Amino acid sequence: MPTKIEKDALTGTMTTGHEWDGLKELNTPLPKWWLYLFYATIAFSVVWVILYPAFPFKGWTGVTGWVAREAVMDDVNAANARMAPMMNRIREATPQQIAADPQLRSFAMAGGRIAFANNCAGCHGAGGQGAPGGFPSLADDDWIWGGTHDQIRATIAHGIRAGESDEERTSIMPRFVADGMLTLAQANDAAEFVLSLSGRATDQPAVERGRALYADNCASCHGDGGEGNRDVGAPRLNDRVWLNGSDKAAIARFIGAPRLGVMPSWGGRLDPATVNMLTVYVHALGGGEN
Ligand code: HEC
Ligand code: HEC
CATH class of the missing domain: 1.10.760.10 (Cytochrome c-like domain)
Structure with missing residues (x-):
């Protein structure tokens, strides 16, 4: 609650006139060095606002007419001019x-x-x-x-x-399973045959079933031996470089519904x-x- 403003006997500093349960608040003045620094920053900002762009007003304010953005553009243009030849x-x-x-x-x-x-x-x-x-x-x-x-x-x-x-460059690979051209089992067999092209097949009967499927459905784009065809952007299948995953499940999924690169x-x-x-x-x- 407000009380009288008075000089505190112990510190010699004035109180603010606020008191809580007998505790009085001191009104300690700011250190001088701090206060003058504060005034200096205010003076600095006034000078800055006058000299340099501060407010958008018919372009920008600032009596020097200097704008950082334009200075950068000048540098960029100069660099471009140097590189132009x-x-x-x-x-x-x-x-x-x-x-x-x-x-x-x-x-x-x-x-x-x-x-x-x-x-x-x-x-x-x-x-x-x-x-x-x-x-x-x-x-x-x-x-x-x-x-x-x-x-x-x-x-x-x-x-x-x-x-x-x-x-x-454009081409499509058919969505063999999604569009009903092959069954899931056939896609798996074709995938096993694809694995055999890079020496990774483990299921020989599936390879044999896949071989005929491949000749009928795939060789026209990927080549008889999986060598690929750049005219239609069909990747080689007889190497170990894969765009979309190299295991059988990933290959079978791709045959079922390919996701074509863009x-x-x-x-x-x-x-x-x-x-x-x-x-x-x-x-x-x-x-x-x-
Ligand atoms: C009409 C042409 C065409 C036919 C037919 C075709 N493909 Fe493709 N295949 C492509 C193209 C194009 C890509 C590349 C897709 C891409 O670049 O994203 C591709 C990609 C693939 C890939 C992914 C390769 C990788 O590196 O990840 C596999 C596996 C594949 N084909 C297997 C087959 C199989 C098996 C068949 C037959 C069932 C088949 N393709 C039929 C055109 C074809
Ligand atoms: C949004 C993704 C994306 C960006 C960005 C991109 N690419 Fe590609 N790029 C691809 C994909 C996906 C393919 C494969 C397409 C396919 O499957 O046929 C590709 C293929 C290529 C190929 C053909 C590779 C081959 O084996 O024949 C070249 C070359 C290429 N990019 C160069 C560039 C360059 C240069 C840039 C930058 C200017 C660039 N790409 C930016 C996605 C991108």
């Missing part, structure tokens, strides 16, 4: 020409690495090593659609099954020079073909 050469050249010219190649590898980290690593992994769930490695020599410069460029520029480009088309999103740099970069990751 190189970018123009890379835009005009084919990926083969870029790869054959040491100067263009090192520029493209540096730019390609950054563009890859920004646009591709989310699906294909930071080093292009691929990721589970149908995202292929780009660093090996196992290509679904082809590993020459031209083939890689076409894949990147037009995408895969995304419906974004007339020249996209990749956006980058031609409409990225500068053609960037697409060229990405092509050279991906080609050099480890599996590029001539």
Whole structure:
């Protein structure tokens, strides 16, 4: 309850006039150094508001006219202007020409690495090593659609099954069980035969039943011996590289209702020079073909 404001005998400090059960509150003043610092920050902020952008008003306030965003844009534009001659050469050249010219190649590898980290690593992994769930490695020599410069460029520029480009890579594998073309048991036999193509089959009678099913239903796309067919993006089945799981259950499930990979088309999103740099970069990751 409020009482008289008075000088506290023990500390020499004034009280606030509040008292609770005989306890009186002291009105200790702020330390001087703290108080002056506080005033200084207020003065500083006033100067700042006058000099620099603080409020959006017909553009920005601030008598100096300096805006951090514009300063960054100036830096970016200057950097782009410096790179423009190189970018123009890379835009005009084919990926083969870029790869054959040491100067263009090192520029493209540096730019390609950054563009890859920004646009591709989310699906294909930071080093292009691929990721589970149908995202292929780009660093090996196992290509679904082809590993020459031209083939890689076409894949990147037009995408895969995304419906974004007339020249996209596209094909379907039938949903054999879901659409009633094979029974579950037949899908299992076909899967066992697929395992035999990479020497992993354990059930010989099932392999024999699957062999005929494969010849009738699968060989047209995947090849008689599972060598694959890049024209239709049908992966090799006679190696140990798998997009969607390598065990029998995963393969049988895929035969029953395949989940087909989709990749956006980058031609409409990225500068053609960037697409060229990405092509050279991906080609050099480890599996590029001539
Ligand atoms: C949204 C995920 C996604 C992103 C982002 C993505 N990709 Fe892909 N990419 C895929 C999938 C899925 C496939 C496999 C498609 C298939 O099954 O045929 C693929 C396939 C490819 C292939 C063909 C591989 C082969 O074996 O023939 C290349 C080359 C490729 N991507 C390059 C790139 C580059 C370069 C970028 C960045 C500009 C990129 N991808 C970004 C999902 C993606
Ligand atoms: C019309 C062409 C076509 C036919 C017919 C076809 N496939 Fe495919 N198959 C594909 C394509 C395209 C893919 C790649 C899907 C992707 O890239 O996501 C594929 C992928 C696969 C895969 C996954 C490979 C991996 O790396 O994970 C398996 C397994 C497979 N097929 C088995 C079969 C079997 C068994 C049959 C016959 C019962 C069959 N396919 C018939 C086109 C075909």
